[in-house]
Amino acid sequence: MQAPVFVQLLKKMQDSSHPFYPQLMIDGNGILxxxxxxxxxxxxxxxxxxxxxxxxxxxxxxxxxxxxxxxRVRELLEAEDNFNVDFIPLVGDSGNTLGxxxxxxxxxxxxxxxxxxxxxxxxxAVEVVKRTCKYRVPExxxxxxxxxxxxxx
Numbered sequence: 001m002q003a004p005v006f007v008q009l010l011k012k013m014q015d016s017s018h019p020f021y022p023q024l025m026i027d028g029n030g031i032l033x034x035x036x037x038x039x040x041x042x043x044x045x046x047x048x049x050x051x052x053x054x055x056x057x058x059x060x061x062x063x064x065x066x067x068x069x070x071x072r073v074r075e076l077l078e079a080e081d082n083f084n085v086d087f088i089p090l091v092g093d094s095g096n097t098l099g100x101x102x103x104x105x106x107x108x109x110x111x112x113x114x115x116x117x118x119x120x121x122x123x124x125a126v127e128v129v130k131r132t133c134k135y136r137v138p139e140x141x142x143x144x145x146x147x148x149x150x151x152x153x
Contacts, residue, residue, distance in 0.1 A: 068098065
């Protein structure tokens with residue numbers, strides 16, 4: 001599990017009064033996860049239990065959960081009613097809203113998947129993600145991923 005590593009990093013950030021503490025976005029899922037929202041097994045949910053911080057899950061790929069599949073989400077995104085919207089809520093077969101598919105930047109054809117981790121509404125999570133997207137992936141996550149790639153070159 002990734003969450004214990006995140007908790008160690010957050011503790012380090014808190015101890016050093018890091019300007020980005022608390023970090024809100026996790027490169028992973030919140031309640032939009034195959035193990036279900038009642039167990040909250042996405043990285044963002046797991047971290048919330050351990051750190052009690054507001055968390056948002058941002059997934060680059062869709063987990064097939066509660067009847068939501070890539071083809072079903074693609075149909076929703078391509079539906080005429082949804083043609084000019086930035087995001088669509090992802091409502092599973094159970095009737096629960098598990099997250100949102102978001103076209104995060106102009107020219108982005110492949111959506112990202114935003115879901116609640118803890119102490120934040122889906123509407124707020126979508127707004128935070130939209131405001132931090134310069135490209136497809138939110139800038140904080142993109143910068144971390146780029147930094148990690150540089151380290152391992």
